[in-house]
Structure formats: C-alpha cells, structure tokens
Amino acid sequence: MTIEGKFYGIGVGPGDPQLITVKAVEVLKQVDVVAVPKSRMDRESVAWEIAKGHCPSDIQLMELEMPMTSDEAILQVAWRNAATQILYALHSGKSVAFLTLGDPSFYSTYTYLLNLLKEELPSEQIETVPGIMAMAAAAAKVNQPLATGDEPLLVLPGIEGVDKYPEIPNLVVMKVSRNLPEVLKDLHESGGKAVLATRVGQAGEEIRELTEQEEAGKVDYLSLVLINRSV
Ligand SMILES: C[S@@+](CC[C@H](N)C(=O)[O-])C[C@H]1O[C@@H](n2cnc3c(N)ncnc32)[C@H](O)[C@@H]1O
Structure with missing residues (x-):
C-alpha cells in the first residue's frame, strides 16, 4: 500500500517554548496531526506544553500512552500501539509530527517508535528534526x-x-x-x-x-x- 503522509520526529527542546528550532515550528504549522506521548492519559504532556503555542489552534491531536516503566514487555505493547495509530494516519494521507523532549536522538524513547516505523516506511518519508538538549x-x-x-x-x-x-x-x-x-x-x-x-x-x-x-x-x-x- 502507498503511504502518502510524511512522519516527523520533532525535538521540542527542554522546556522554554522559545528554545525550539525554527524548523520544528515550520513543521508544526503545516502538519495534519501532532502525536503527543503521555505517561498517563490524565496528565499533561510537557512536550505538548512546549509545542502548543506554535501549532494552529485546530490541530488534530493524537495522544499516545507511554507508561513510565522499564518493563520491556509493557513498553513494546505501548510502542506497537503508537506505531499502529501513526501508520493509520499516514495511510490516510495525513502528515504526523511526533513530539519528543529535548533532542530526539539523545536518550529518547522516540528511538523505539522510529525503529518500528523504519520497518514500514521508506526513509524519505521519515524526518527527524533535532532539538536543544x-x-x-x-x-x-x-x-x-x-x-x-x-x-x-x-x-x-x-x-x-x-x-x-x-x-x-x-x-x-x-x-x-x-x-x-x-x-x-x-x-x-x-x-x-x-x-x-x-x-x-x-x-x-x-x-x-x-x-x-x-x-x-x-x-x-x-x-x-x-x-x-x-x-
Ligand atoms: C529520557 S531522557 C531525555 C533527554 C532529552 N532527549 C534531551 O535531549 O535532553 C530524560 C532525562 O533528561 C533530562 N532532562 C530532560 N529535560 C530536562 C529539563 N528540562 N531539565 C533538566 N533535565 C532534563 C533528565 O536527566 C531526565 O531524566
């Protein structure tokens, strides 16, 4: 199946909404969906707090539960669920930006998601945008x-x-x-x-x-x- 939407892994920086790159802001302004990892669904996401002022007010949010655990089995299930939801949006032709704190390549659980998406998407449909650590x-x-x-x-x-x-x-x-x-x-x-x-x-x-x-x-x-x- 052809997947039309592009996936972005966005480093939103450490906390100050001004410490996000111009490139990340440009992506956030033009994507269809912003995917936000949450340690618990009833908690606010720090990454979303940083990014929300840079997103259009009607942006479609995809909240993904990522439990704070070192239990590999629980994490595998959470990341597979996240990858499935993101791939579904991409298959519908939507572009998706997944938010991650600091830089995506530095001790980030984004790597689990990236590895799963790499199995399904051509490399030109995946773009990682670095962030301030x-x-x-x-x-x-x-x-x-x-x-x-x-x-x-x-x-x-x-x-x-x-x-x-x-x-x-x-x-x-x-x-x-x-x-x-x-x-x-x-x-x-x-x-x-x-x-x-x-x-x-x-x-x-x-x-x-x-x-x-x-x-x-x-x-x-x-x-x-x-x-x-x-x-
Ligand atoms: C999973 S790592 C994520 C690191 C992140 N990708 C980065 O580039 O900084 C989480 C650790 O990063 C550090 N960290 C992340 N954000 C922080 C902040 N705003 N202030 C202090 N430490 C922070 C803490 O040591 C925390 O335990």
Whole structure:
C-alpha cells in the first residue's frame, strides 16, 4: 500500500517554548496531526506544553500512552500501539509530527517508535528534526561551558558510578534521580563543582550548586547534574 503522509520526529527542546528550532515550528504549522506521548492519559504532556503555542489552534491531536516503566514487555505493547495509530494516519494521507523532549536522538524513547516505523516506511518519508538538549540548556542557564578546548565530556545515564572516570574533567549525569547519592559521594571525594538542574525552562525550574554536605533527598525525574572537576 502507498503511504502518502510524511512522519516527523520533532525535538521540542527542554522546556522554554522559545528554545525550539525554527524548523520544528515550520513543521508544526503545516502538519495534519501532532502525536503527543503521555505517561498517563490524565496528565499533561510537557512536550505538548512546549509545542502548543506554535501549532494552529485546530490541530488534530493524537495522544499516545507511554507508561513510565522499564518493563520491556509493557513498553513494546505501548510502542506497537503508537506505531499502529501513526501508520493509520499516514495511510490516510495525513502528515504526523511526533513530539519528543529535548533532542530526539539523545536518550529518547522516540528511538523505539522510529525503529518500528523504519520497518514500514521508506526513509524519505521519515524526518527527524533535532532539538536543544536539556544539558545544553542547563549549561547555558549557569553560563558555563560543557567542555572547552581539548577537554573530553562524558555523559552518563544515572546508573553507572561517576567515580569510575576520575580522569574525566567534565561529566553530565542524566536521569540523576536514580543515583544522586553516588554523585554526592564522588563530589565529596574528588572535589570540583556540581550543578543540579531540575525542569530547566519549565514551571518549577530549580538550578543550584550541590554542596559536599548535601543530603541525597528525592529529586524530580527531569533533573540532571553538570560536573566540572577542573575548578
Ligand atoms: C529520557 S531522557 C531525555 C533527554 C532529552 N532527549 C534531551 O535531549 O535532553 C530524560 C532525562 O533528561 C533530562 N532532562 C530532560 N529535560 C530536562 C529539563 N528540562 N531539565 C533538566 N533535565 C532534563 C533528565 O536527566 C531526565 O531524566
């Protein structure tokens, strides 16, 4: 069967509706359907909050339930359902923009969807539009570089110990709600500077330097830590 509509994976940036690219806005203005992942159907989508001001008021919304779980079986079902709904719209000749927070190629569940759609669509019918990553927005907020000159930068997904890489001067810990105690232990042992950035560009934004004496309390899922050991 010929599929006429085009699929777009849109990075909407970290939170501030002004930190979305001109290209993403152009796509949002001309697509037929905007697909919005939601962790629960009764919750607002952060990605939609960012994008909605850039979309025509009568845009067709496709809400897709994506449970916050690491259970592969549950995720597989959710992504298959999402792919089926999107393919149905594309088969009807509609173009679809799927929204994803930050950049689509960076620790994004968009990849699951993309892999499923790649099995069904020719590559010219899929376009991924990059977005500003949360770590770039966090670094900008504190007017600090992520890395300079010949320095390496290591990005960790919040499961591995940051102490495994004592020689790396710059680290970013994503999903830090899972391992803040380790980050604090490393900070205590290696010194340096660590900035905890929560909900950058969103309501409830909080950005502060961590202290060595800090108690590891509960941290919002949308948090990351920027570490600079060379200060
Ligand atoms: C699944 S990853 C998505 C990353 C996203 N694709 C990006 O380019 O930044 C989710 C993690 O990104 C980070 N994150 C996303 N948005 C954030 C924000 N606005 N403020 C702080 N951290 C954020 C947090 O570490 C969160 O646990």
